Amino acid sequence: MRVVVADDSVLLREGLVRVLEEAGHDVVGSYGDADELLAEVEDLAPELAVLDVRMPPTFRDEGVRAAIRLRTEHPTMGILLLSQYVEVAYAQELLGSGGGGVGYLLKDRVASLADLTDAIDRIAAGGTVLDPEVVAQLIGRRNDPLASLTPREREVLQLMAEGRSNTAIAQSLFIGVGAVEKNVTAIFTKLGLEESGTDHRRVLAVLALLQR
Structure with a gap:
């Protein structure tokens, strides 16, 4: 699967790229902010975008805004949002943009190749993946x-x-x-x-x- 990654942390971004490549995916773009990704996504034609929720310049919701724009312009593209903390409102906003093929995970999950691969496979199949911690808080x-x-x-x-x-x-x-x-x-x-x-x-x- 063709994947793009956006995260302002160089270490985490490189770690994501390595984990994704180990899982057999083709990482076609890696960025430090959402604007860079959005500027090149049309030419790269990725099947999945992995984005940090908070990125420059404000470190608020740049990743969420980018994800919603991607869903609007590329409805078949899978979206996986990553967050340091449980932020239910952002998960709700992403899902509210319509359809399946979306996920919201805590960054701790990406340390596990099995967890990340499982989530990506389910998103690629059109499913919806919420981090168990998010679900537990909601329940x-x-x-x-x-x-x-x-x-x-x-x-x-x-x-x-x-x-x-x-x-x-x-x-x-x-x-x-x-x-x-x-x-x-x-x-x-x-x-x-x-x-x-x-x-x-x-x-x-x-x-x-x-x-x-």
Whole structure:
């Protein structure tokens, strides 16, 4: 897969490039800020962009802004945002830009080749990947509008938010795939997510979790 990387930390950026190349990906561009990436992305035609959330000049949300622009101009490009801390609002904003093929991970995860490769594979397949720490904070909030979900349905939704397939959820919870499908259907029903030809209901379910 053709990948571009943007992070102002030289050490982290070089580490990302090395890990991605070890996983068999072709890193076609590496940048210290989002503007440099955006200026060259058209010519490079990457399939995935990995961006730090906070980059020069303000170190606020440059990566998020760049990610949303990339999603608008290149809808099929996968996006993986990296952050030092759990910042739910940024994850919500990225997912709210529409569709799957997006991820939000804490930087600690990139130290593991297996974790990073797994996330990239799921993003490339059109999935949505949220860091388990982000999901844990969301699940633990009070005044839960998802209170109608059963404990098992909450477990299933949490794993959905991490980008797991029904088969992977079944393996994680030691239940059958059919049982997972029933729980997923119940989640959609309770959240009022009707079958649609344009909306990805798994993404919408994760958005419901983020908008708590």
